[in-house]
Amino acid sequence: xxxxxxxxxxxxxxxxxxxxxxxxxxxxxxxxxxxxxxxxxxxxxxxxxxxxxxxxxxxxxxxxxxxxxxxxxxxxxxxxxxxxxxxxxxxxxxxxxxxxxxxxxxxxxxxxxxxxxxxxxxxxxxxxxxxxxxxxxxxxxxxxxxxxxxxxxxxxxxxxxxxxxxxxxxxxxxxxxxxxxxxxxxxxxxxxxxxxxxxxxxxxxxxxxxxxxxxxxxxxxxxxxxxxxxxxxxxxxxxxxxxxxxxxxxxxxxxxxxxxxxxxxxxxxxxxxxxxxxxxxxxxxxxxxxxxxxxxxxxxxxxxxxxxxxxxxxxxxxxxxxxxxxxxxxxxxxxxxxxxxxxxxxxxxxxxxxxxxxxxxxxxxxxxxxxxxxxxxxxxxxxxxxxxxxxxxxxxxxxxxxxxxxxxxxxxxxxxxxxxxxx
Amino acid sequence: xxxxxxxxxxxxxxxxxxxxxxxxxxxxxxxxxxxxxxxxxxxxxxxxxxxxxxxxxxxxxxxxxxxxxxxxxxxxxxxxxxxxxxxxxxxxxxxxxxxxxxxxxxxxxxxxxxxxxxxxxxxxxxxxxxxxxxxxxxxxxxxxxxxxxxxxxxxxxxxxxxxxxxxxxxxxxxxxxxxxxxxxxxxxxxxxxxxxxxxxxxxxxxxxxxxxxxxxxxxxxxxxxxxxxxxxxxxxxxxxxxxxxxxxxxxxxxxxxxxxxxxxxxxxxxxxxxxxxxxxxxxxxxxxxxxxxxxxxxxxxxxxxxxxxxxxxxxxxxxxxxxxxxxxxxxxxxxxxxxxxxxxxxxxxxxxxxxxxxxxxxxxxxxxxxxxxxxxxxxxxxxxxxxxxxxxxxxxxxxxxxxxxxxxxxxxxxxxxxxxxxx
Numbered sequence: 151x152x153x154x155x156x157x158x159x160x161x162x163x164x165x166x167x168x169x170x171x172x173x174x175x176x177x178x179x180x181x182x183x184x185x186x187x188x189x190x191x192x193x194x195x196x197x198x199x200x201x202x203x204x205x206x207x208x209x210x211x212x213x214x215x216x217x218x219x220x221x222x223x224x225x226x227x228x229x230x231x232x233x234x235x236x237x238x239x240x241x242x243x244x245x246x247x248x249x250x251x252x253x254x255x256x257x258x259x260x261x262x263x264x265x266x267x268x269x270x271x272x273x274x275x276x277x278x279x280x281x282x283x284x285x286x287x288x289x290x291x292x293x294x295x296x297x298x299x300x301x302x303x304x305x306x307x308x309x310x311x312x313x314x315x316x317x318x319x320x321x322x323x324x325x326x327x328x329x330x331x332x333x334x335x336x337x338x339x340x341x342x343x344x345x346x347x348x349x350x351x352x353x354x355x356x357x358x359x360x361x362x363x364x365x366x367x368x369x370x371x372x373x374x375x376x377x378x379x380x381x382x383x384x385x386x387x388x389x390x391x392x393x394x395x396x397x398x399x400x401x402x403x404x405x406x407x408x409x410x411x412x413x414x415x416x417x418x419x420x421x422x423x424x425x426x427x428x429x430x431x432x433x434x435x436x437x438x439x440x441x442x443x444x445x446x447x448x449x450x451x452x453x454x455x456x457x458x459x460x461x462x463x464x465x466x467x468x469x470x471x472x473x474x475x476x477x478x479x480x481x482x483x484x485x486x487x488x489x490x491x492x493x494x495x496x497x498x499x500x501x502x503x504x505x506x507x508x509x510x511x512x513x514x515x516x517x518x519x520x521x522x523x524x525x526x527x528x529x530x531x532x533x534x535x536x537x538x539x540x541x542x543x544x545x546x547x548x549x550x551x552x553x554x555x556x557x558x559x560x561x562x563x564x565x566x567x568x569x570x571x572x573x
Numbered sequence: 574x575x576x577x578x579x580x581x582x583x584x585x586x587x588x589x590x591x592x593x594x595x596x597x598x599x600x601x602x603x604x605x606x607x608x609x610x611x612x613x614x615x616x617x618x619x620x621x622x623x624x625x626x627x628x629x630x631x632x633x634x635x636x637x638x639x640x641x642x643x644x645x646x647x648x649x650x651x652x653x654x655x656x657x658x659x660x661x662x663x664x665x666x667x668x669x670x671x672x673x674x675x676x677x678x679x680x681x682x683x684x685x686x687x688x689x690x691x692x693x694x695x696x697x698x699x700x701x702x703x704x705x706x707x708x709x710x711x712x713x714x715x716x717x718x719x720x721x722x723x724x725x726x727x728x729x730x731x732x733x734x735x736x737x738x739x740x741x742x743x744x745x746x747x748x749x750x751x752x753x754x755x756x757x758x759x760x761x762x763x764x765x766x767x768x769x770x771x772x773x774x775x776x777x778x779x780x781x782x783x784x785x786x787x788x789x790x791x792x793x794x795x796x797x798x799x800x801x802x803x804x805x806x807x808x809x810x811x812x813x814x815x816x817x818x819x820x821x822x823x824x825x826x827x828x829x830x831x832x833x834x835x836x837x838x839x840x841x842x843x844x845x846x847x848x849x850x851x852x853x854x855x856x857x858x859x860x861x862x863x864x865x866x867x868x869x870x871x872x873x874x875x876x877x878x879x880x881x882x883x884x885x886x887x888x889x890x891x892x893x894x895x896x897x898x899x900x901x902x903x904x905x906x907x908x909x910x911x912x913x914x915x916x917x918x919x920x921x922x923x924x925x926x927x928x929x930x931x932x933x934x935x936x937x938x939x940x941x942x943x944x945x946x947x948x949x950x951x952x953x954x955x956x957x958x959x960x961x962x963x964x965x966x967x968x969x970x971x972x973x974x975x976x977x978x979x980x981x982x983x984x985x986x987x988x989x990x991x992x993x994x995x996x
Contacts, residue, residue, distance in 0.1 A: 246853065246855055246857070246858055247853040247855060247858075248806060248852075248853045248858070248861070288857070289856070289857065290855045290856075290857065290858075293856070295857065351811065352808045352810070352811040353808070353811035353812060353813075354812075354813075354816060370810060372810070374856055374857075376856075382962075382965075383671060383964065383965045384961070384962055384963065384964060384965055385775045385776070385937070385938055385963040385964040385965075386843065386845035386847055386868045386870075386964075387775070387793060387795070387843065387868070387870050387936075387937040387938035387939065388774065388775040388776035388936070388937035388938050388961070388963065389776060389777075389843070389937070389961060390776070390777075390843070391832070391835045391836070391842075391843055391844075393777060393961065396845075398828065398846055398847070398849065399828060399829070399832055399846070401825070402824070402825035402826075402827075402828030402829050402846070403825075403829050404825075405821065405822060405825030406822070406825050406826050406829055409814070409822055412814045413814070419814075420809065420810065420812070420813070420814055421814075422809035422819075422856075422857070422858075422859055423821055423822070423825070424809055424821070424851070424854070424855050424856045424857060424858050424859065424860060425851065425854045425855060425856050426821065426849060426851050426854070427854070428847070428848065428849050429671075430669065430670045430671045431847070431848045431849070431850070432669055432670060432713050432847050432848060433712070433713075433716070433797055433799075433845075433847045433848050433866040433868055433904065434669070434711070434712065434713065434718065434797075434845070434847060434868055434964070435669055435670075435671070435713075435845075435847050435964045435965075436845055436847065436964075437847060438671070438965070443856040445809045445810070445856055445857055447809075447810050481856065513810075513811075514808070514810040514811035514812070515808055515810035515811050516810065538807070538811070538812065538816065539805075539807055540807065540808040540811065541806065541807060541808040541809075541857070541858045541859075542805075542806045542807055542808075542861070
């Protein structure tokens with residue numbers, strides 16, 4: 151095996167006890183009482199505590215740690231040829247407000263586990279291995295999601311990212327300073343040799359088919375829109391229906407419309423209204439303003455564009471009929487991503503070599519890996535989610551599946567170190 | 574004129590400058606910057622400041638002031654026969670969160686103006702005149718609305734009312750203590766000889782028909798329901814539509830259903846979804862819980878019951894189809910009220926005698942007067958609302974209409990002092 155010295159990689163496997171112990175310990179930070187879930191919204195105090203913990207583990211392994219201007223943290227195990235770009239893995243450790251302990255965290259801690267396993271075996275590699283976590287992947291606090299990896303690959307200028315505000319007016323740059331994670335490493339960051347991310351599926355397919363490893367071929371396109379609908383606040387008892395300009399009604403009509411649209415478009419099309427706020431939000435007052443978000447996703451860009459166009463047309467017609475005005479803002483828009491066929495093959499072969507069942511599938515969620523797909527050969531590995539549940543405190547993946555996924559990651563990363571990609 | 578001494582009542586009229594000056598001064602408390610509106614939610618610090626101001630004015634006139642256990646404040650001008658029950662007027666001085674300065678306040682300050690006018694003229698009456706304000710009429714903080722007058726007439730035991738909580742868990746009894754308005758006067762309160770309330774219309778009818786005085790024949794029935802819809806929070810990207818249990822979608826379907834229902838039932842039927850909260854309320858998470866209110870009103874009890882039944886059936890069907898559970902709670906339920914024909918006639922004659930145009934109409938909103946209709950002869954007087962707008966910072970009534978309304982109130986109250994009602 152070129153570029154490798156030390157023990158035969160085929161004898162290597164990760165330590166499942168250490169991996170689950172670290173997942174448990176990290177899950178204690180921001181733990182939601184009475185559940186196995188946790189809440190570490192990006193750049194909050196709990197996110198900082200989680201970062202500090204994982205950073206300690208990285209330091210204990212003697213890895214080189216760099217922190218860039220958006221707070222991405224990369225830990226590198228050097229190779230013996232310093233001119234070579236690393237094989238990188240990574241994910242995120244921020245969560246949604248009612249999140250689980252596996253989403254994102256698994257990819258970071260399994261990456262750390264891979265490096266610790268390689269180090270413990272005394273294997274020396276020509277290429278560096280790196281594991282990182284990327285800021286605000288969830289986008290649950292600061293839009294867009296995958297913010298840190300987007301900045302890492304040069305998809306958004308750092309100065310623009312630093313000015314993004316959350317709903318309460320807190321600013322990314324200030325929050326990074328506050329928790330001490332605005333670093334000096336430059337963005338865009340160094341382009342990896344290849345990138346692979348291990349993640350829970352967050353959907354029901356692997357469990358339904360009793361398959362352990364998902365070989366991820368690509369990621370759905372994502373379209374997030376925020377609408378601010380302004381009508382006329384008035385008395386709920388005295389205003390005849392024909393004289394109303396009710397933005398809450400318009401928001402409801404949009405919500406049922408996008409549900410109907412998914413049925414009509416079929417395929418992978420999904421649509422979600424996750425956020426809705428009425429002003430003044432009182433039982434006996436017709437609202438003056440409704441603010442809502444619409445999340446549309448599809449693996450097919452043309453169908454996603456059709457969904458967007460029909461959604462926009464419905465909003466326009468309904469607003470006109472009700473006599474309300476609408477301000478529309480794009481919070482995120484990512485085209486569907488296709489991963490590198492060579493890396494996809496390597497993942498599939500690694501599953502076979504480690505004795506795991508596998509199937510190819512697309513990712514319904516956005517992931518940091520899709521940003522790296524812009525700059526280097528990239529793919530992803532999925533492990534099953536019990537009941538397909540994620541973004542929920544009951545999110546769970548069986549320990550045996552965590553172990554299998556991390557061993558596939560180990561195999562893939564070592565293969566990638568000796569893989570040459572002609573560009 | 575029996576029971577009256579002093580100046581001829583036909584020469585009397587209220588002082589419009591003093592009335593509007595007091596409305597302006599009270600409107601400064603809780604004023605919403607950049608508007609003529611104000612926010613004095615019941616039992617807040619701003620409500621206390623408003624109460625203190627109006628109480629000072631009552632004290633300056635030497636009136637007998639009583640405060641009962643729910644914080645209703647009644648100021649009485651004694652008659653020369655202490656055994657007789659008063660002719661009472663009154664309304665409320667709490668507002669919604671984005672309210673105007675006329676809703677409720679006009680009725681209280683015009684009542685004060687009537688008494689000051691009678692006092693200034695040196696008229697002595699056999700019967701007392703009384704003006705009061707009633708706690709939490711809006712129900713915008715503590716359900717149900719018209720809480721204070723409901724307790725005054727014995728419709729709700731005081732001890733139950735004192736335990737009602739707002740959305741943040743603050744309790745009526747504690748808040749009354751905090752602002753110093755839990756009084757010693759007993760509830761139910763003394764039954765008045767008759768009750769009449771002056772209020773802005775809060776709707777567009779009088780202005781549309783260029784009429785100054787509304788002779789209110791009754792009040793729409795009100796049905797307030799709060800639904801807590803519980804589904805399954807999950808990831809907005811990875812969960813196929815067929816596997817979703819989305820309470821936000823159900824809330825939206827209910828919102829559009831009740832709009833359609835008003836069109837189908839026609840007549841005076843109105844329906845409003847004024848409050849809706851999603852949990853966790855994030856762009857990329859299917860909500861776990863939706864909490865919403867539905868406000869249904871009709872002048873006809875049978876049709877209101879039909880609306881309620883069809884609404885309940887739709888909720889049940891839709892919840893079952895989506896696989897969510899629903900908890901339903903009645904926040905308020907008042908049957909339509911018919912005012913006393915004799916008092917209605919007196920209001921109509923007073924409009925004619927003071928040279929004002931008038932028409933009979935129902936009230937779309939609930940008012941304290943409807944509580945008094947349970948215990949004594951009662952009616953209401955409406956003045957126009959510009960553009961029909963109320964529960965909004967742009968709520969406005971022309972000074973000439975305020976004056977006309979207050980003079981009709983003066984005439985009606987004096988007539989009622991000498992009216993004998995056979996029960």
